[in-house]
Amino acid sequence: MVETALAAAHHQLFTQATGTPDAGRVTWADALLAVAETSLAAGEMTLPGPDRYLVLTHLEADPADPTNPARLSVHLDRPLPDALRRYLTCDTRLRPVAHLDGKPVSVGRTMRTVPRRTRRLVEHRDGGCAVPGCETTRHLHIHHITHWEDHGPSDTPNLVALCGRHHRQHHLGALTITGDADLPRPHPKGLRFHDARGRPIGPAARPRPPATSHPHPTPTNTPPANPSTPTGSCSDRRARDGSRPCDRQNAACAS
Secondary structure, three states, X not given: OHHHHHHHHHHHHHHHHOOOOOHHHOOHHHHHHHHXXXXXXXXXXXXXXXXXXXXXXXXXXXXXOOOOOOEEEEXXXXXXXXXXXXXXXXXXXXXXXXXXXXXXXXXXXOEEOOOHHHHHHHHHHHOOOOOOOOOOOOOOEEEEOOOHHHOOOOOHHHEEEEOHHHHHHHHOOOEEEEOEOOOOOOOOOEOEEEEOOOOEOOOOOOOOOOOOOOOXXXXXXXXXXXXXXXXOOHHHHHHHHOOOOOOOOOOOOOO
């Protein structure tokens, strides 16, 4: 059952990436993550609100010292890499805890880095993953173009909808996203995408329409050529190579 689910998820991801540079980069790890996201999303729809699927992490930062980078660690575990920290804090839920002299003194209300109402606006505006050529419309992430931990605002010009794969690629340095997301794509200050080599990623080319089919040739009343014509008879072939012709004109020659 698990193998079948992974195969189905892998095939779906490959189909979604067909025609894009990522078509050959779909891995089984991507399929496993897609299965997990689908299961969690189904659980959220059935029983909205439970925290059993959440991963508890601790984000430690000193507002008085902006030069000191924040640290994100899994509960009772080691700190996470910087790229993963930025990826996770881009679209998540936070519960601030105030510390005084190293001791927690207050726990704030849970808040989202991207409010639900803003998320709906961004999803409706982008219509799915905004990366050109990507047609994913489910399990979208809302990405801060200027990263949230770099004081990027959670306003629509700074937010863009991405699929999980492209969101991870961005935070791993394989995809660059710049511009104002509220401006139309042809605008010079609108959204721009570049790959790891700095090459721009433009809209996917549409397939060419099929050429007008040529009509079938009109059949004529000319009878088909006789196999014993000068171009195909065994006697003519024998005459050309100097061998003795067949006894019968239209008989098949023995090899």
